[in-house]
Amino acid sequence: MAKFKGLAASALSLSLVALTACGGNGSNNSASNASASDAGSSAGASSSASASSSDKPVTITFYSYNLATAGQKDGTQQLIDEFEAANSNITVEGIPVASTDINAKVQADLAAGTAPDVAQLVFDGLDYIANNFGAKPLEDIVPADELAETFEGFNQNGLKLGQLNGITYGLPFTFSTPVLFYNASLFEKAGLDPNSPPATWEQVKADALAINKATGASGVQIGGSAGNDWLVQGIIGSNGGKVLSDDRKTIEFGSPEAVEAIQMWQDMVRSGANSKMNDGEAMEAFSQGKLGMFLFTSALQSSFLTASQAGGWELKAAAMPAFGDKATTPVNSGSALFILSNDKAKQEAAWKFLKFVTGERGYTIITSKIGYLPLRPSTLEDSQYLKDWVEQNPLIKPNLAQLDRLSPWLSYPGSNWSQIEQILLEAVQKSIQSTDNVATIMQDAQKRAQDLMP
Numbered sequence: 001m002a003k004f005k006g007l008a009a010s011a012l013s014l015s016l017v018a019l020t021a022c023g024g025n026g027s028n029n030s031a032s033n034a035s036a037s038d039a040g041s042s043a044g045a046s047s048s049a050s051a052s053s054s055d056k057p058v059t060i061t062f063y064s065y066n067l068a069t070a071g072q073k074d075g076t077q078q079l080i081d082e083f084e085a086a087n088s089n090i091t092v093e094g095i096p097v098a099s100t101d102i103n104a105k106v107q108a109d110l111a112a113g114t115a116p117d118v119a120q121l122v123f124d125g126l127d128y129i130a131n132n133f134g135a136k137p138l139e140d141i142v143p144a145d146e147l148a149e150t151f152e153g154f155n156q157n158g159l160k161l162g163q164l165n166g167i168t169y170g171l172p173f174t175f176s177t178p179v180l181f182y183n184a185s186l187f188e189k190a191g192l193d194p195n196s197p198p199a200t201w202e203q204v205k206a207d208a209l210a211i212n213k214a215t216g217a218s219g220v221q222i223g224g225s226a227g228n229d230w231l232v233q234g235i236i237g238s239n240g241g242k243v244l245s246d247d248r249k250t251i252e253f254g255s256p257e258a259v260e261a262i263q264m265w266q267d268m269v270r271s272g273a274n275s276k277m278n279d280g281e282a283m284e285a286f287s288q289g290k291l292g293m294f295l296f297t298s299a300l301q302s303s304f305l306t307a308s309q310a311g312g313w314e315l316k317a318a319a320m321p322a323f324g325d326k327a328t329t330p331v332n333s334g335s336a337l338f339i340l341s342n343d344k345a346k347q348e349a350a351w352k353f354l355k356f357v358t359g360e361r362g363y364t365i366i367t368s369k370i371g372y373l374p375l376r377p378s379t380l381e382d383s384q385y386l387k388d389w390v391e392q393n394p395l396i397k398p399n400l401a402q403l404d405r406l407s408p409w410l411s412y413p414g415s416n417w418s419q420i421e422q423i424l425l426e427a428v429q430k431s432i433q434s435t436d437n438v439a440t441i442m443q444d445a446q447k448r449a450q451d452l453m454p
Contacts, residue, residue, distance in 0.1 A: 058349045059091040060117040060341070063106060066174060066370065068096035071303070075369030082365070083356045090349045106133060106340070117341035118350045120173060123161055123334065124228055124421060126411040127248075130169045135338040138168040141347050150355055157406040158375040162336040164411075171354045174372040175334025176298040177402050178224070178231050180204075180321060183217075184314040186292045190214040197318035201264050204293065204321050208273035211292035218275035221282035222265055223296035225428045229421050230409045231295070232428055234331035236261045237407050239323045243424065244410050251412075251453065253424050254446030259439045261323070266432045274432075289313040295320065297333055298399040302371045305395065319398045329407040334372065360385050373399060414454035423449045 066076040073096070080092045095116065097105050103125060109115045110133060121129055129135050138147055147168075151159060154172075162170030184194035190211045198204040208219025224231025233243050241257030244250070252258065268274035275282060275291065283300070285291040287307035301317070308315035320328045337357070339350045356362055363374035364385040373396075379385035380400070390396060412420040427445035431438045 055089050056345065057089050057091070058345050059093055060346050060349050060353065061093045061095060062118045062120075062353070063095050063097045063102060063116040064120045065097055065099035065102050065335075066120065067094050068098050072370045075365055078365055078369060079357045079362060082361065083353055086356070087349075087352060090352065092353060110134065110340075115340045117339065117343075117346045118353060119338050119340055120335045121170065121338055122228070123170075123175075123332070123336060123409040124230065124411050125417065126162070126164055126169065126336075127413045128411070128415065128417050129338060130164050130167075132415070133338070134340055134342075135169040136340065136347065138171065138339070138351075141339065142351055153360075153376050153378055154358075155375045155377055155403050155406075157403060157408075158332075161332060161334075161408050170336025170338045171358055172375055173335050173337045173358060174366060174370065175332045175375075176372055177330040177332050177399055177406065178234050178295055178320045179298040179301070179399050180293055180295050180318040181286065181300070181304055182293040182316050182318065183286070183289060183291070183308075184316045185289070186211050186215055186217055186313070190292075194314070194316060197316065198293075198321055199318070201268075201321050201323060205268060205271065205273045208268070208292060209271065212272060215292075217289075218277070218282075218285060218291045219273045220268065220293040221275050221277060221279070221286070221291055221295070222268060223279045223282065223294060225265075225432060226279060226425060228333070229424050230331050230333040231297075232424060233410060234320065234329060234407065235265070237329035237331060238320065238326060239264075240326060244412060248413050249453070251420065251446050251449040253427070253449070254439075254443035259442050262428055262431045262442060263438045264323070265428070266435075266438055269432050270435065276433075287311070298373065298396075299333075299371050301395055301399075315395065317395045317398050319402055327405060328402075329405060330402045331407050331409050333409065364389075367396075373403065412449075412453075414452070416452035416454075420449045420452055423452075 062080070064076055066072040077094065080094050084090065084092060102119070103121065106115065106119050106121070158172050158175070161172045161175065162168055180197065182197055187194040191214065192207055192210060198207050204220055211217055212219045229243070236243060236253060236258045239257050239261040241252065241255050241261055243253045243258070245252055265274070269276065275285070277285060279296070282291055282294060286294045287304065289311045304315050320330045322328045337354050339347055339354070341347055341350060358375065360376055360379050363376050363379050366372050367374045367386055368389050374380065374386060380390055381387055411417060423445050427441050430436065431441050
């Protein structure tokens with residue numbers, strides 16, 4: 001039992017990154033008068049720090065929540081160490097900041113004139129970061145040909161995660177997608193085929209009820225109703241809905257498609273198929289082999305695998321379930337790296353750091369040592385990088401397959417972006433924890449959120 005409690009605690013510490021969106025809630029007041037630059041021009045790129053390379057010693061500060069997270073610190077430090085070994089004139093001062101505190105700390109340090117040179121920040125704050133944190137558009141500080149070469153090997157859906165209005169403010173760094181982890185041993189005990197996991201929500205419900213009836217274990221936990229809304233966005237989007245209009249002016253999570261998606265979730269809970277646990281309790285139950293299925297961040301794979309091996313049950317993974325024959329739109333959680341420095345030499349050093357940690361070697365470390373997905377497909381084809389590792393760790397394959405249909409984690413515009421996100425999450429929780437009318441709840445939430453839009 002002590003072993004299981006330790007494993008659950010490990011899972012919980014990792015999950016805090018996902019539940020708080022690997023970055024926590026942002027403050028609502030602007031910390032700086034610096035606004036994002038206009039669209040990058042060739043003139044801006046020609047005066048790039050990268051074009052004026054120097055061997056003079058330079059130190060850059062790097063705020064990272066991975067450095068403050070158990071199970072992720074060592075891999076992140078390895079990224080820094082290998083970069084410094086290859087760039088002897090550059091020192092990276094890695095500063096651990098808890099995911100729940102990092103936005104507020106950057107904001108406070110901007111106001112004090114002591115902002116970090118590079119910050120690991122979460123995608124849901126992208127609009128606010130671009131317009132209030134003075135994040136430097138990469139198009140402005142990197143020559144166009146060098147930027148194009150760097151972008152060429154990126155997964156293009158992933159690359160868009162750090163872009164706003166076509167401008168790249170953040171280079172995607174660590175991220176995950178929703179995965180349906182399942183206990184193959186419980187599937188067998190319930191008379192289900194563990195090699196044919198449910199592909200639709202209707203099938204999830206049937207399998208969950210069968211598991212509960214045959215084994216007494218809880219059937220399924222749909223995670224993500226607390227913390228941040230990336231998983232909720234994915235569920236709504238997979239039913240054809242949106243949380244925000246394409247022109248970024250109108251909140252839409254009260255639409256019929258969004259309501260129908262949350263109604264599915266409410267029905268799962270009311271029927272007994274979905275547990276009534278919170279996500280932390282569900283992680284502990286899943287680690288102990290007492291929960292059949294868990295839709296949650298793929299970043300927990302390593303923790304769940306350790307728990308399953310210790311507990312004597314088999315862990316498997318499947319893609320995010322669909323609404324009938326509709327294509328799913330998995331939304332990512334995770335972060336990008338933003339250059340905040342105004343100093344040209346530090347911008348140059350920061351760009352070199354970004355290129356390394358998001359290069360082939362960087363993503364090899366990120367995936368194999370930290371647990372996030374690689375955004376460079378070439379790493380999966382080369383034994384020097386991740387090809388052999390993926391063959392030895394097949395649980396990652398359903399997650400990799402979802403990259404082709406990845407939808408960006410949308411950030412709400414304006415200084416009230418965090419409140420809008422919380423209004424959505426509170427509406428979802430109220431819907432699934434009650435028998436109240438989902439349409440009424442979601443449409444009321446949409447109206448209150450719209451009132452907070454700029």
